Amino acid sequence: MNLDAQWIVGFVDGEGCFHVGINPHAEMTAGFQVLPEFTVVQHERDVHVLHALKAHFGCGVVRRNHGDRLAYRVRSQQHLQRIIIPFFVRHPLKTRKHVDFLKFRDVLQLMESGVHLTAAGIDEIRAVATQMNRGATR
Amino acid sequence: MNLDAQWIVGFVDGEGCFHVGINPHAEMTAGFQVLPEFTVVQHERDVHVLHALKAHFGCGVVRRNHGDRLAYRVRSQQHLQRIIIPFFVRHPLKTRKHVDFLKFRDVLQLMESGVHLTAAGIDEIRAVATQMNRGATR
Numbered sequence: 125m126n127l128d129a130q131w132i133v134g135f136v137d138g139e140g141c142f143h144v145g146i147n148p149h150a151e152m153t154a155g156f157q158v159l160p161e162f163t164v165v166q167h168e169r170d171v172h173v174l175h176a177l178k179a180h181f182g183c184g185v186v187r188r189n190h191g192d193r194l195a196y197r198v199r200s201q202q203h204l205q206r207i208i209i210p211f212f213v214r215h216p217l218k219t220r221k222h223v224d225f226l227k228f229r230d231v232l233q234l235m236e237s238g239v240h241l242t243a244a245g246i247d248e249i250r251a252v253a254t255q256m257n258r259g260a261t262r
Numbered sequence: 263m264n265l266d267a268q269w270i271v272g273f274v275d276g277e278g279c280f281h282v283g284i285n286p287h288a289e290m291t292a293g294f295q296v297l298p299e300f301t302v303v304q305h306e307r308d309v310h311v312l313h314a315l316k317a318h319f320g321c322g323v324v325r326r327n328h329g330d331r332l333a334y335r336v337r338s339q340q341h342l343q344r345i346i347i348p349f350f351v352r353h354p355l356k357t358r359k360h361v362d363f364l365k366f367r368d369v370l371q372l373m374e375s376g377v378h379l380t381a382a383g384i385d386e387i388r389a390v391a392t393q394m395n396r397g398a399t400r
Binding site for chain 1: 263265266267268269270271272273274275276277304305307308311314356357358
């Protein structure tokens with residue numbers, strides 16, 4: 125199944141999620157680990173679409189999410205920076221998810237400069253991340 | 263906002279719904295009214311996308327659905343037959359929603375031949391409609 129770039133944008137406008145997790149982590153100097161991820165969740169009957177996304181981007185994994193839902197997920201910082209972010213810069217989202225995407229990109233840029241390895245940097249990232257997915261209904 | 267056809271397909275694969283309501287109705291000879299509708303529901307923050315769909319198709323309405331959700335909705339049999347159905351025949355959906363769409367089209371074709379005005383026709387339409395949206399999770 126070949127996916128048109130605009131089909132992907134429309135589908136991600138509906139079903140995609142840009143998320144930045146900030147989790148306590150004893151081994152990190154700043155005490156926290158920053159986990160940005162791009163996901164698209166679908167019922168298992170449409171797993172073929174998730175595999176088509178994975179094939180299109182050439183990165184990420186398809187994994188069971190919970191129950192009968194599966195997720196296409198990209199967590200690698202390098203793949204997010206080099207593949208996912210440039211795609212949505214070239215092909216902008218049309219819903220308010222675009223605003224989440226811009227903040228997601230900001231977080232990735234902060235991480236590239238190593239900011240997430242300091243306590244002050246974690247605060248800075250947290251300030252951006254808490255503005256994301258506000259008013260999200262799922 | 264101009265919408266690319268493939269963006270619309272992707273968005274409807276995620277957020278669209280083809281539904282056939284069969285409601286008791288005293289004034290109809292067969293005792294039931296068949297109400298096919300195509301809807302796309304969004305949080306009110308993305309109402310601009312619903313208006314862009316309405317502008318693209320040149321039919322339908324944008325109405326409050328419930329709470330902070332709004333819906334783009336096409337109920338006119340003529341608009342469904344002449345605008346919505348031909349669009350998704352030219353630009354097929356990629357998820358299992360495509361199967362719902364084909365059954366939706368079958369119901370509209372049955373209605374065009376007047377089948378829904380007889381009790382036997384209602385049974386025939388109900389048989390098709392009950393196969394739609396099975397396993398839907400919302």
